[in-house]
Amino acid sequence: MPPVDQVLAEPSRRTRRPATDSAGLGRARAVGFVTPALILIGVFLVFPALWSIYIGLTNYTLTGPASVDPKTVGLDNVTGALSDPLFGNSLWLTLLYVLASAVIGQNILGFTLAWTMRSARRWLRRVVEALVLLAWILPSTVVAYLWIAALDRDNGTLNLMLQTPGIAWLVQYPMSSLIVFNLWRGTAFSMLLYSSALAVVPPSQLETARLVGAGKLSMLRDVVFPHIRGHVLTNTLLISLWTANDFSPFLLTAGGPNHASETLPVFIYQQALGSGQLGYASAISFLLLLMNLVIALVYLRLLRRRR
Incomplete structure (x- = not known):
């Protein structure tokens, strides 16, 4: 048994x-x-x-x-894109657009707003958050119309404020205008994410740093950033990918003048629907996808090392 x-x-x-x-x-x-x-x-x-x-x-x-009756051409579209000076120009403008408006601009401005609003009065904090979020949630077409009206050469709001009639900002300074535009519109996400991240920083550590006489820069470097470095990498990854694939520049400049503001999404659109080269445009889209994957892998690797 x-x-x-x-x-x-x-x-x-x-x-x-x-x-x-x-x-x-x-x-x-x-x-x-x-x-x-x-x-x-x-x-x-x-x-x-x-x-x-x-x-x-x-x-x-x-x-x-x-x-x-399309014919298979293999990697001819890819090799043609890599040797195309217009593709190289669009790639450089995209990197500049992402680095200046997102990686540097939105990160710094978003964190500055989040850090400053922590000690602001409640009504002021709500007003600032509402204004920043309004720029983020408005439709792209509405925002583009507002910026075209503000930067108009003849009756633009900016020229009236600066007393500089005749300056066509979108023609003379197209990339600078696009960078400021994306910085103004996309900062809301960084501000919200950093506001949530700063909430987890222990107040006791901040108070201890003040008592020992640490300056603001030392406090940020030694107390705040060790707690939020994961959030910084996550935010940088997301805003980099969003900005690299942003089509809003087309609504402001359509890639002009003379390809001076033609980022990769705009270049793909022009090749696909402007020139009718759908195969060529799809190959460039694949290259953009590969670049996004490389950026994501680099950030994820850095995020693992930081943990």
Whole structure:
């Protein structure tokens, strides 16, 4: 006969079933819940991405014989883009746009606002947050119209304030105007994220630093940033990717004058719909995707090292 403890343990073993998911739904029900979401992701994200990669390997055009019967050209579109001076110009402008308006501008201004508003009066903090968020939530077309009106050469608000009639800001200083525009519009996210991050900094450590006579820069370097460095990397990753894929510059300058503000998203649009070179534009889109992946991997690696 088997031991008594083994006999007593057999019913419990029979009644116990290993849970296949944390909610205890069972594998079949769990799959049923996530299947609709997976189908939507596949139809609206995965399939278009794969189709775009396929088109990038062909000479597919918007009109003409190649629009009906495209031919496979392999990596000719990629090599053609890498040797295209207009692509190099757009790549450089995109890097400048991301670095100046997002990595440096939005990071510094967003943190400055979040740090300053911590000790401000409640009504002032609410007013500043409302104004900053208003610039973020307004539709792109509305924001572009407001900036075109402000930077107009003849009756622009900025020229009236500075008493500098005749300066066409979007024509004479296109990239500077776009950088300031994106800095003004995108700072809200950085401010909100840093406001939440600063809330986890222990007040006792800040008070101790004040008592020992630490200056503001020393306090930020030795007390604040060690607590929020993960948030800094996360914020930098997100705003970098968003800015690199931002299409708003097209609404202000359309890439002009003479390609002086033609970032990569605008360049892709011009090649696809302006010139009708859908295969070439899809290949450039794939290159932009690879650059986004490289940026994301670098930031994620840095984030792991910081933890």
